[in-house]
Amino acid sequence: MALRIGRRFLFGAITVFGVILLTFVLQFVVPGDPARSIAGPRASPEVLEEIRQQLGLDQPLLVQLGNYLGAVFTGNLGYSYSFDQPVSQVIFERLPATVWLALLAFAIELAIGAVWGSWEAMRGRRSALLTTVNVGLLSMPTFALGFLLLLLFGYVLQWAPIEGGTVWANVILPALTLGLLGAPYYAAAVRDGMITSLGSPYLRTAVSKGLTRPVIVRRHMVRNVTAPIITLAGMDIALFLSGVVFVEQIFAWPGLGQLQVVAFQNVDRPLLTGTVIIAAIAVVLFGVLTDGARALIDPRVRTGE
Amino acid sequence: MTSLVQAPALGAAAPDGLDAVPLSRAPLRRPLSQPGGPMLVTGLILLGSLILLSLCAPLFGSPLAIDPNGLTEDGLPLPAGSPGHLLGTDVLGRDMLARTVTGLQMTLLVGIVANITSLAVGIIVGLLAGYYRGWFEQVLMRIVDIFLSVPTVLSGLAIASIIGSGPLGIIVVVTALYWAWTARLVHGETARLRSRGYVEAAKIARVPGPVIIWRHILPHMSSLLLNIGALNGAAVIIVGAGLSYLGAGIQLPTPELGAMLAEGSSSMVFAPHTLLVPLIFTFLSVLAFVLIGEGLGRRGSRKDRVSWLSV
Amino acid sequence: MTGIPTGPLREVGSYAMGEDVRVDDLHVQFGETEVLHGVSLEISAGSTLVLVGESGSGKSTLALAATRLLEPGLAQTSGRVHVGEVEMLGLTGATLRRARSRVIAYLAQDASVALNPLMRVGPQIAEAYRVRERLGWRAARVRALEGLADVGMRDPRRTYRQYPHQLSGGMRQRVMIAIALALRPSLLVADEPTTALDVTVQKEILDLVARLQREFGLTVLWITHDFAVVAEIADDVAVMRDGRVVESGPVHRIFDHPEHEYTQSLLNSFTASRTATTKSERARVLTGAIAVAPASEPATPTVLEEDA
Numbered sequence: 001m002a003l004r005i006g007r008r009f010l011f012g013a014i015t016v017f018g019v020i021l022l023t024f025v026l027q028f029v030v031p032g033d034p035a036r037s038i039a040g041p042r043a044s045p046e047v048l049e050e051i052r053q054q055l056g057l058d059q060p061l062l063v064q065l066g067n068y069l070g071a072v073f074t075g076n077l078g079y080s081y082s083f084d085q086p087v088s089q090v091i092f093e094r095l096p097a098t099v100w101l102a103l104l105a106f107a108i109e110l111a112i113g114a115v116w117g118s119w120e121a122m123r124g125r126r127s128a129l130l131t132t133v134n135v136g137l138l139s140m141p142t143f144a145l146g147f148l149l150l151l152l153f154g155y156v157l158q159w160a161p162i163e164g165g166t167v168w169a170n171v172i173l174p175a176l177t178l179g180l181l182g183a184p185y186y187a188a189a190v191r192d193g194m195i196t197s198l199g200s201p202y203l204r205t206a207v208s209k210g211l212t213r214p215v216i217v218r219r220h221m222v223r224n225v226t227a228p229i230i231t232l233a234g235m236d237i238a239l240f241l242s243g244v245v246f247v248e249q250i251f252a253w254p255g256l257g258q259l260q261v262v263a264f265q266n267v268d269r270p271l272l273t274g275t276v277i278i279a280a281i282a283v284v285l286f287g288v289l290t291d292g293a294r295a296l297i298d299p300r301v302r303t304g305e
Numbered sequence: 306m307t308s309l310v311q312a313p314a315l316g317a318a319a320p321d322g323l324d325a326v327p328l329s330r331a332p333l334r335r336p337l338s339q340p341g342g343p344m345l346v347t348g349l350i351l352l353g354s355l356i357l358l359s360l361c362a363p364l365f366g367s368p369l370a371i372d373p374n375g376l377t378e379d380g381l382p383l384p385a386g387s388p389g390h391l392l393g394t395d396v397l398g399r400d401m402l403a404r405t406v407t408g409l410q411m412t413l414l415v416g417i418v419a420n421i422t423s424l425a426v427g428i429i430v431g432l433l434a435g436y437y438r439g440w441f442e443q444v445l446m447r448i449v450d451i452f453l454s455v456p457t458v459l460s461g462l463a464i465a466s467i468i469g470s471g472p473l474g475i476i477v478v479v480t481a482l483y484w485a486w487t488a489r490l491v492h493g494e495t496a497r498l499r500s501r502g503y504v505e506a507a508k509i510a511r512v513p514g515p516v517i518i519w520r521h522i523l524p525h526m527s528s529l530l531l532n533i534g535a536l537n538g539a540a541v542i543i544v545g546a547g548l549s550y551l552g553a554g555i556q557l558p559t560p561e562l563g564a565m566l567a568e569g570s571s572s573m574v575f576a577p578h579t580l581l582v583p584l585i586f587t588f589l590s591v592l593a594f595v596l597i598g599e600g601l602g603r604r605g606s607r608k609d610r611v612s613w614l615s616v
Numbered sequence: 617m618t619g620i621p622t623g624p625l626r627e628v629g630s631y632a633m634g635e636d637v638r639v640d641d642l643h644v645q646f647g648e649t650e651v652l653h654g655v656s657l658e659i660s661a662g663s664t665l666v667l668v669g670e671s672g673s674g675k676s677t678l679a680l681a682a683t684r685l686l687e688p689g690l691a692q693t694s695g696r697v698h699v700g701e702v703e704m705l706g707l708t709g710a711t712l713r714r715a716r717s718r719v720i721a722y723l724a725q726d727a728s729v730a731l732n733p734l735m736r737v738g739p740q741i742a743e744a745y746r747v748r749e750r751l752g753w754r755a756a757r758v759r760a761l762e763g764l765a766d767v768g769m770r771d772p773r774r775t776y777r778q779y780p781h782q783l784s785g786g787m788r789q790r791v792m793i794a795i796a797l798a799l800r801p802s803l804l805v806a807d808e809p810t811t812a813l814d815v816t817v818q819k820e821i822l823d824l825v826a827r828l829q830r831e832f833g834l835t836v837l838w839i840t841h842d843f844a845v846v847a848e849i850a851d852d853v854a855v856m857r858d859g860r861v862v863e864s865g866p867v868h869r870i871f872d873h874p875e876h877e878y879t880q881s882l883l884n885s886f887t888a889s890r891t892a893t894t895k896s897e898r899a900r901v902l903t904g905a906i907a908v909a910p911a912s913e914p915a916t917p918t919v920l921e922e923d924a
Contacts, residue, residue, distance in 0.1 A: 018451040029467050139592035141543040144584050201730040209744045210717025223734050245458040260459045283454040299779045
């Protein structure tokens with residue numbers, strides 16, 4: 001099993017490296033001159049040239065790449081000129097907001113999904129109403145739901161503030177948007193997991209021992225249902241951490257997603273690359289964590305493929 | 306937009322036939338009576354209606370024409386139901402109905418084409434990676450990983466800025482963003498099917514690889530592929546609209562539902578219909594694909610069981 | 617798996633566990649289809665009744681109905697199943713649960729899916745002791761280890777900690793037996809527990825159950841399609857076909873003078889066994905049957921054209 005985790009790490013490292021490479025290359029293909037972005041539209045060519053020298057943009061590509069890789073490995077992600085701060089600091093300051101949003105959204109979708117999925121599983125039949133809700137949520141683009149909720153709760157009902165207000169008040173709508181959109185997936189995972197479990201012979205064995213229902217659920221069903229949820233949760237949280245641009249835009253939530261857009265508009269390459277790297281690391285890291293968690297829960301994963 | 310990528314992990318697996326017997330092509334019988342049938346049919350009808358509607362776009366008048374009487378005395382857009390403007394007007398006095406139907410045309414065009422292209426690329430890569438194992442497979446899957454690790458929106462913006470706006474640009478962008486998850490799923494399924502008896506037999510008989518893939522592996526993935534296809538279609542439309550919303554795709558004044566959403570968001574306080582109308586049509590377009598996907602997905606599933614614990 | 621240790625069993629109590637069992641006019645219907653048409657059986661306490669029948673004869677349904685393990689809502693059942701003084705079909709709620717944990721034990725056909733794959737086997741046995749004897753986990757563990765030794769595990773401590781997928785088919789079935797035994801049932805219903813096993817392992821499991829039955833005085837209802845099993849352990853036999861019992865009686869009478877033509881035809885496909893008279897001969901026939909006479913291969917259900 002250590003071998004498996006080792007392999008995952010290796011592949012993950014390769015993936016992150018590939019992402020860095022790709023971003024680096026893309027930077028030069030994407031139109032936009034960072035020097036001009038810093039200096040302004042009326043700067044003279046000499047000033048531009050000087051800035052380029054400062055940024056090291058006049059060096060051959062490979063040298064730039066080498067410099068950059070070296071810097072990344074020592075934790076230096078460069079300097080963001082749109083924020084006038086080191087990239088790592090900019091990201092660090094925005095990280096809590098993103099994590100907050102991610103955790104709250106995850107809690108909401110997990111809660112809704114678990115209740116929904118288990119209710120449908122125990123009931124034995126799909127309810128038409130819930131199926132409609134299911135399909136409805138799946139068909140809703142993120143920004144669409146965001147707007148709807150903003151319209152509804154912000155303007156019509158005036159429950160949530162459009163601007164200002166406490167952190168909680170501001171985070172609840174974006175978290176609710178993400179949570180509602182993710183809930184159908186968790187509901188499906190819980191429902192499928194429970195139905196599989198309920199139909200399994202080992203549950204019959206448990207019943208035949210004369211165990212009470214709470215004990216059966218707790219000891220025999222929960223763990224068996226958790227595995228697919230862990231896979232889902234891993235991917236989900238990684239995606240949250242990669243930046244949920246639309247939601248952050250609509251609700252003006254200062255997370256990594258907004259950062260990406262700002263960086264893009266300002267052609268702030270170091271910041272751009274920095275956020276992409278963080279995102280890639282998040283995806284890879286959660287992939288490994290998910291693998292590990294599943295191995296912890298399911299012994300069959302541990303002892304073989 | 307982000308969540309749809311994970312959808313097929315939850316139950317798109319195709320039911321399997323016997324291990325040693327190649328699949329015969331069972332005809333699609335009586336769709337309405339099967340589980341999920343009504344959803345499938347509803348989705349197809351909805352999609353058909355939307356396509357038909359969008360093809361009739363020219364009949365609704367020009368989406369670019371500004372009606373001199375298109376605004377109220379205060380300069381506000383006319384609400385829905387106003388004479389001459391069934392769905393009202395936008396902030397410039399243009400007819401919402403014409404704009405929406407034309408926008409729908411663009412959205413559906415981009416969506417369907419991008420769906421096909423991203424599926425094609427994903428399926429091909431997945432099949433190749435899953436069939437020809439070894440380092441070839443590893444390299445391909447690492448590339449897939451990389452594409453899956455990059456933030457979607459950002460890459461979309463980046464690629465769009467390189468390629469330029471317009472329908473072709475968006476199609477390329479969306480294809481680049483969405484081929485990877487199909488590839489991963491198809492790879493997994495191909496690798497699983499590859500160890501089947503009839504595949505081994507064909508290999509021993511020196512049947513060439515592509516023929517094996519075509520005749521022995523693809524048919525067994527048909528329901529998985531249909532499922533993926535529908536969900537991919539839904540995701541693609543959402544992404545396309547999203548990118549246009551951010552300004553990276555179809556540029557105004559050419560109407561596209563995403564761009565209209567962006568417009569509408571700034572006027573939604575005083576003229577909510579400018580937001581709601583494109584929103585509803587976007588939603589319906591995605592809904593059609595989701596219904597088709599869910600309807601297809603239900604057909605192969607286990608029937609729901611009554612709980613043991615209700616005893 | 618090597619041979620079963622033949623040491624003395626642990627003292628459980630001086631009483632025999634088994635009770636008289638009577639099935640009265642059991643009807644089971646799945647939706648529109650009636651699967652069991654008024655089945656009646658009797659099993660004397662401490663004896664083994666082997667229920668023989670082919671696939672689709674309804675024997676598994678009978679087993680599940682009697683133990684109240686049919687999927688709820690799926691079937692309509694009527695009739696009576698008396699195990700000692702308990703009538704199984706009329707129970708509900710907490711009484712039903714108690715009956716499940718004390719009166720009846722069910723041995724499934726495929727132990728690989730009948731055990732929780734995410735739990736070690738030891739606790740799955742201990743759990744049964746906990747319910748039955750109201751013990752804490754540590755005491756239950758001790759009993760479970762004893763139980764594992766009773767069913768012939770060489771290294772109970774090691775097996776206790778293993779997961780089901782780490783055990784062989786025969787070992788898993790022994791674990792199932794240990795669970796069943798933990799419940800100290802008045803009736804043990806064995807639903808083709810040896811069908812999925814290799815022939816040599818089948819023999820071992822059969823011997824194990826026979827031994828446990830003798831030592832604990834269990835009443836056993838053993839379901840099978842294989843007459844070799846009948847020959848091996850039956851005291852009485854009941855033959856089922858299409859949801860009905862066509863014949864029943866003591867094993868020797870069934871073998872020597874079958875009355876129903878269906879019983880006769882089943883016996884005909886098992887010619888080799890009929891000539892064996894001693895247990896060891898029958899054992900040799902069992903293990904050698906595969907090579908010698910394919911028609912009497914125990915693992916394959918026989919299909920008789922006359923009955924089609």
